[in-house]
Amino acid sequence: xxxxxxxxxxxxxxxxxxxxxxxxxxxxxxxxxxxxxxxQSIPEEVxxxxxxxxxxxFAENETSYYVAYVxxxxxxxxxxxxxxxxxxxxxxxxxxxxxxxxxxxxxxx
Numbered sequence: 001x002x003x004x005x006x007x008x009x010x011x012x013x014x015x016x017x018x019x020x021x022x023x024x025x026x027x028x029x030x031x032x033x034x035x036x037x038x039x040q041s042i043p044e045e046v047x048x049x050x051x052x053x054x055x056x057x058f059a060e061n062e063t064s065y066y067v068a069y070v071x072x073x074x075x076x077x078x079x080x081x082x083x084x085x086x087x088x089x090x091x092x093x094x095x096x097x098x099x100x101x102x103x104x105x106x107x108x109x
Contacts, residue, residue, distance in 0.1 A: 006030070006053040006072070011093060011101040013078040014057065016070060018046070023057030023068055024084045024101050026092050034069055048073050058086035 006028050008014055015022040032039065032050035039047065048071035055075060059068035065086045083096045093101035 006055075008053075008055060008072070008075060008077070009100075011103060013080075013082075013084060013100065014055070014070075014075045015078040016068075017074045017076055019061075021059050021061040021068065022078050022080075022084060023059035023086065024089060024093070025055045025057055027056035029054045029056075032071075038069075058084060058089050058092075060084055060086050 008025055008028070010025050010028065012025050013022065014025060030053055032048075032052075032054050034054070039050070042048070053072045055070050055072065057068040057070060059066050065088075067088075081098050084101075089101065090104075092104060092107050094104035094106075095102045
């Protein structure tokens with residue numbers, strides 16, 4: 001079995017390859033770790049492989065904030081330097097250095 005190595009890291013700001021949202025990574029699964037029902041709900045023509053890292057994001061789009069679960073193949077680095085405004089970021093991260101978020105050493109997450 002191949003060992004998946006994550007391309008992105010916790011605290012990195014990323015954007016979705018196809019959909020108009022971006023977010024900050026707060027956790028990563030080395031392979032798919034969500035429900036089969038969730039995976040089957042993705043249209044087959046865009047359904048990602050399960051044998052790759054999947055990222056938990058504090059995500060935002062033009063109208064809302066939410067938590068997203070996204071395959072590595074569908075993420076790109078966000079080079080804008082703009083912070084993500086998701087309200088839960090402060091629970092995990094202490095600061096934004098212009099490129100990434102720095103984990104809060106006091107966080108229990």
